[in-house]
Amino acid sequence: MKNANVLQTRIDALLNVLSEDVLILSQQGTIIFSTHTDSAIPWGSSDDLIGKTLSDIFPTPLFLSLQGMVDQCLSLNQLAVKELLLDPQEITYLRSQGMKESCWVEVRMAPSAGSEPSVVCRIDDISQRKRAQRESSPIQRDLLTGMYNRRALMPVLTQSIAQALRYDWICSLMLINVDSLRLINEEKGWDVGDQIIKRLAESLNSLKRTADFLARVGEDGFAILLPETNAEQGILAAERVRNMVSDLSAPHSGTEVRFTVSIGVATLTGEGDSADDMYGRAEDCLQLSKQQGGNRISGSE
């Protein structure tokens, strides 16, 4: 066997024993080689994949992100790495192959030598790592922001409601949720999404009053308990948050990524109201703000 053939055989063998998914892509994003043993992602057979282009498989934002990596990798002749969410709801090809759950992957592309420019692309399932990071969070603190979490918020809300009822005070609860974080993660990378959550956390922390209680709740949201705040004042506080967010951004490839939030505000209704009820009403309001297109505030008593 000629040296080049021996080398090619070794490379093929090496690719075939890797547990990660490996694709070789032409400069135009056409798949010219694929291997994916024991993969969590149902790519289909090599016959299904070879000859397809990235745009045949992925929806536009994801395709642009991947093709951008191919271009970057080849033009700079260096490794390109990105974390992306593969969601079967958005990727018809993977859905048709039986994928049900979305999955976080790390995509690494390296330029490969040859007469035709091509890249070797390794796709590694990192969902478990992401999940482990979240689950190892201390009981009452969120790992990313260091903020209190929902578990810490609920007893404080219960106590605040009890005090308000006893002394004839009032209180409100504001839920703030980043709009379209999934898309931001997909298009700009998980790190940019993380930066957005962190910047929002820091800004909310400096905006809130001393007596307010701030917590990270859900995946991409925050709650602020506002003691001695009626419905009208709650909406005004939400306006302040929305205005503050309009000045925030996260850096990405020399540009600034801006974002918006949707807000729901619930106010104590009186005797018989509970922390769960108030939280539920705030969630309904938040949902309404989302349904109306995001970057909105809705309130309920």
Ligand SMILES: Nc1nc2c(ncn2[C@@H]2O[C@H](COP(=O)(O)OP(=O)(O)OP(=O)(O)O)[C@@H](O)[C@H]2O)c(=O)[nH]1
């Ligand atoms: N960067 C980053 N993303 C996260 C984190 N936690 C959850 N996410 C992602 O945030 C996304 C939230 O998605 P959705 O609940 O659909 O919300 P969304 O895309 O913001 O859509 P709307 O809320 O309807 O505007 C999911 O893709 C999560 O995987 C985190 O700590 N960092």
